[in-house]
Amino acid sequence: MKRFPPLPALHTFWVTAQCCNFTRAAEQLHITQGAVSRQVAGLESHLGYALFQRQARGLSLTEEGRAWQLCAQQVFGLIGDAVEQVGERHRTLQLKASTCVLRWLLPRLLQWQKERPDVPVELTTTVDYSVDFRREPFDAAVVYAPNAEQPTLARHLFDERLTPVCVPALLGSLRTPQDLQHQVLLHPTRDERDWTLWLKAANTQLSPPTQRHHFETLDLAMTVASQGTGVAIGDSALIGEDLKAGRLAMPFELRVPTGMGYYLVHPPGTEPSVGLIALMDWLVSQAQQSQQ
Structure with missing residues (x-):
């Protein structure tokens, strides 16, 4: 069975090989220069050949050292990817x-x-x-x-595509858009722009006094509509689950894009x-x- 080189020493070699300087490697690894030198020497002893040429002006990689540098790059790259991927599974x-x-x-x-x-x-x-x-x-x-x-x-x-929504029980009384005249209109905004846009596209003008209520959000208006209180203007893209469950229905086919x-x-x-x-x-x- 092959004896694998010690992983801490291999990591120390990899860091040192990138800068070819024991002092800078020690700073990056937060250990002493002597510890770096000993770990590299131990790895060379384990392998049976030199990884660096020690020169007066510094270090240079041997041919074997350059080969091990590429191998170490792959090894620690894979380890880094695994740490990220496995750790990601547990992060919300x-x-x-x-x-x-x-x-x-x-x-x-x-x-x-x-x-x-x-x-x-x-x-x-x-x-x-x-x-x-x-x-x-x-x-x-x-x-x-x-x-x-x-x-x-x-x-x-x-x-976003707007269309009126109501409980299914109201469908019988909403044959045409003009029948909205007799319903309570639920508005998601104070300025009533959504209903105004849809009625204009439907070529329908309602005469006052049409009963109406205003809400802070479109979602809240549709929620109130699902309780049978009135007819809301809703986004057809958002109400699929309500349609399947029978909480809401769309009395008309017209769906008006808002540009949003x-x-x-x-x-x-x-x-x-x-x-x-x-x-x-x-x-x-x-x-x-x-x-x-």
Whole structure:
């Protein structure tokens, strides 16, 4: 059976070979110059040949030393990769998302944890639509932004398309958009711009007094609509789970794009981890499937 060289001595040799100087190697390894010299000499004794030529002006690698330098580079490169990959399995990814995308995102993250328990994800929700990676310690975020101003390094999930949503029990009383005149309209914004955009596209004008309520977020308006309180304007891309469960229904086919979209982003200037790349690829594929 072959006797493998001692790994600590091989690592000391590798560091020394990069600078060909015992003193600088000692500084990098945080040991004494004498310890470096002894470990290299011990490795040479184990191998049976010299790895360095000791000269008055310093060290130079022998032919065998150059061969071992390449081997050590591969060995410690593999060890470094293994440390990163194995360690990554136990690190929880930190993901930020606005509450408006939660209806779509949360069921998929639950499915992800079933399929990939080795890549745990912790979700932080907020009413904020953006992320500042300089101040916020997240690995990735789902942001809501204009399609014309796509964030840097963004992965597109889906575009926002507005359509009225209500409980299935109201479908019989909503034959045409004009029938909305007799319903309570639930607005996700105080300025009512979402309903205004959809009604204009539907070539429909409602006369006052139409009953209405205003909410802080689109998600909250759709939640209230699922309780049968009125008709909300919702994002058709986000309500797939509600449609399957029968909590919500879409009375009309018209879906109006707003020019806004949802994007998956990670901190610029950083290389995503293996686990984060897998999560992002999976979420993008889920978004594509949900749009089919």
